[in-house]
Amino acid sequence: MTQITLNTLSSEIKDMDAAYSVAGGDSAVLHDHELASLVISGNKVLNANGIKGIVLETKETEHGVDVKMIIKKGYKIPLPVHLCFGLIPQDGLQEIGMNFVAEEDSAVELVAHCTFPNAVKIIHRMEAQMHVGKNALLKYTETHFHGPHGGAQVIPKARVKIEEGGRYYNNFSLVSGRVGSLEFDYDVDAEKDSICEMVTKVYGKKDDKIRIMEKVSLNGENARSVIKSRLAITENAESEFRGITEGHAPRSRGHVDCLEVIQGNAKAEAVPIVRVDNPLAKVTHEAAIGCVDKKEVETLMARGLEEDEAIDIIVKGMLA
Amino acid sequence: MLSRDGKKILRGVNLEVGDREIHSIIGANGAGKSTLAYTLMGLQGYEHEEGSLIFNGEDISKLSITERARKGITLAWQEPARFEGLKVRDYLAIGAKDNGGATEEELKEALRKVDLKPEKYLDREVGETLSGGERKRIELASIITMKPKLAILDEPDSGIDVVSLKEIVNLIQTFKENGSSVLVITHRKEIAAASDKASLMCEGVILRSGDPLEISEFFKNRCIPCDSRVSPPKAA
Numbered sequence: 001m002t003q004i005t006l007n008t009l010s011s012e013i014k015d016m017d018a019a020y021s022v023a024g025g026d027s028a029v030l031h032d033h034e035l036a037s038l039v040i041s042g043n044k045v046l047n048a049n050g051i052k053g054i055v056l057e058t059k060e061t062e063h064g065v066d067v068k069m070i071i072k073k074g075y076k077i078p079l080p081v082h083l084c085f086g087l088i089p090q091d092g093l094q095e096i097g098m099n100f101v102a103e104e105d106s107a108v109e110l111v112a113h114c115t116f117p118n119a120v121k122i123i124h125r126m127e128a129q130m131h132v133g134k135n136a137l138l139k140y141t142e143t144h145f146h147g148p149h150g151g152a153q154v155i156p157k158a159r160v161k162i163e164e165g166g167r168y169y170n171n172f173s174l175v176s177g178r179v180g181s182l183e184f185d186y187d188v189d190a191e192k193d194s195i196c197e198m199v200t201k202v203y204g205k206k207d208d209k210i211r212i213m214e215k216v217s218l219n220g221e222n223a224r225s226v227i228k229s230r231l232a233i234t235e236n237a238e239s240e241f242r243g244i245t246e247g248h249a250p251r252s253r254g255h256v257d258c259l260e261v262i263q264g265n266a267k268a269e270a271v272p273i274v275r276v277d278n279p280l281a282k283v284t285h286e287a288a289i290g291c292v293d294k295k296e297v298e299t300l301m302a303r304g305l306e307e308d309e310a311i312d313i314i315v316k317g318m319l320a
Numbered sequence: 321m322l323s324r325d326g327k328k329i330l331r332g333v334n335l336e337v338g339d340r341e342i343h344s345i346i347g348a349n350g351a352g353k354s355t356l357a358y359t360l361m362g363l364q365g366y367e368h369e370e371g372s373l374i375f376n377g378e379d380i381s382k383l384s385i386t387e388r389a390r391k392g393i394t395l396a397w398q399e400p401a402r403f404e405g406l407k408v409r410d411y412l413a414i415g416a417k418d419n420g421g422a423t424e425e426e427l428k429e430a431l432r433k434v435d436l437k438p439e440k441y442l443d444r445e446v447g448e449t450l451s452g453g454e455r456k457r458i459e460l461a462s463i464i465t466m467k468p469k470l471a472i473l474d475e476p477d478s479g480i481d482v483v484s485l486k487e488i489v490n491l492i493q494t495f496k497e498n499g500s501s502v503l504v505i506t507h508r509k510e511i512a513a514a515s516d517k518a519s520l521m522c523e524g525v526i527l528r529s530g531d532p533l534e535i536s537e538f539f540k541n542r543c544i545p546c547d548s549r550v551s552p553p554k555a556a
């Protein structure tokens with residue numbers, strides 16, 4: 001069992017616990033030594049707890065931390081691994097380098113919370129290389145909380161490779177508080193018989209700017225993918241969605257699905273792109289941008305809610 | 321009075337629903353029954369144009385949907401909304417919000433009243449996975465928790481299987497027992513028969529009101545199709 005605990009400045013741990021909680025996490029899991037976890041505040045590793053089957057290495061850099069995580073061959077990690085990245089101050093820069101490998105036949109679920117509860121001028125960059133080995137499974141759930149001020153600029157970038165028979169499920173959600181500026185950029189290569197599912201849910205308000213770029217290349221025979229995006233934007237927020245799926249191999253199947261609701265002066269653009277250069281591949285898409293369903297709003301108003309309360313409930317349901 | 325593209329959809333509606341009265345509205349497809357329900361609820365595009373709309377002595381014709389709902393008026397649609405992602409539990413609780421919220425037991429009881437097993441439905445989503453009939457019952461349940469003074473039910477029987485029709489009739493009676501008045505639009509004799517009073521609607525006009533069985537018979541024998549057997553009433 002590898003167990004390292006570094007830089008345990010207790011007040012900082014408390015602050016991160018609180019920040020983790022406001023982002024929707026249960027901070028007790030970060031202190032349970034039976035569970036693998038990693039907590040990074042700014043460029044400090046507050047807690048790095050690997051368990052059997054997981055190799056976890058961290059290196060503090062000037063503005064962040066480089067993380068290397070390997071799920072060893074054949075290990076199926078029974079409980080989720082909890083990750084928390086954050087910055088407590090109002091301003092600052094955090095750069096996370098993530099090198100993740102799920103070796104052949106391994107399985108793991110990563111539950112990440114990224115929290116910047118006081119952000120006024122914060123930049124958070126994540127550069128991730130994810131490797132999902134042959135027949136391996138990676139579930140990655142990432143919940144963000146950027147505080148109420150709209151002062152976060154968050155730039156997650158990932159290059160993902162799914163080997164033959166591998167499965168990769170990514171779930172990104174940023175639905176409470178402000179977004180600030182989000183530039184989400186994921187690029188996935190899917191080999192033979194692999195599965196890739198990416199879901200993003202974002203709620204933008206005031207002058208939030210949301211940019212989502214997701215690309216899947218179905219390189220191997222029978223590779224399958226779904227890109228699903230649910231966006232709600234209101235007031236003066238702007239969103240731009242690009243979901244690209246390329247079908248290069250026989251019997252590869254892909255689908256891009258974007259549903260957006262807009263209110264106020266918000267502006268949305270959704271571009272699903274499908275490219276197919278193999279006649280036996282099939283890639284489909286649907287995109288819809290519209291206002292909140294009138295019947296749903298009126299039903300809730302007929303139960304006594306104000307119009308904006310009704311809209312809020314409907315939008316939160318869509319993003320749940 | 322309500323017009324669309326210059327055509328008057330509701331032309332002469334003279335209707336009174338008494339305290340704790342079950343009042344059914346019957347009439348042919350396209351007669352204007354749903355339009356009447358929407359106008360009473362004050363939905364957008366169905367604003368009251370002329371005449372008065374009095375609820376418990378107060379003119380409510382200029383009030384918003386929310387204001388009418390807070391006075392105790394509510395509506396169940398002929399085709400309920402879908403609500404992607406909304407949990408049944410949360411939907412049912414909404415109506416009770418202004419009465420201090422609903423207990424877990426009250427939510428379960430509301431589902432039992434519409435013949436749905438609480439343990440099976442409480443944590444499901446209203447939208448995607450439910451059938452049309454199930455969604456309809458859940459909508460009725462969402463009204464039960466609201467304890468309305470006037471429940472407007474637009475064809476609560478449509479999409480409901482015959483076995484459950486009896487439950488719907490019971491439900492309407494429960495509303496009455498709990499102090500609500502019910503205005504129910506229906507094509508079913510069983511529901512009309514359980515009413516205290518009925519009104520017949522034809523081409524935007526309430527032709528006559530009275531004993532439910534008499535009104536049903538009149539409609540069945542002389543009024544179908546509406547425009548050929550009964551000379552169209554003059555615009556009010």
Ligand SMILES: Nc1ncnc2c1ncn2[C@@H]1O[C@H](COP(=O)(O)OP(=O)(O)OP(=O)(O)O)[C@@H](O)[C@H]1O
Nearest residue numbers: 324325329347348349350351352353354355356398
């Ligand atoms: N938004 C609208 N714009 C134009 N015409 C409308 C609109 N809504 C309803 N109508 C018309 O008004 C008439 C009455 O419609 P309504 O839906 O009220 O009928 P109904 O009595 O409820 O019929 P059913 O038994 O089929 O439910 C119909 O002729 C319909 O085509």
Ligand SMILES: [Mg+2]
Nearest residue numbers: 353354355398
């Ligand atoms: Mg109707």
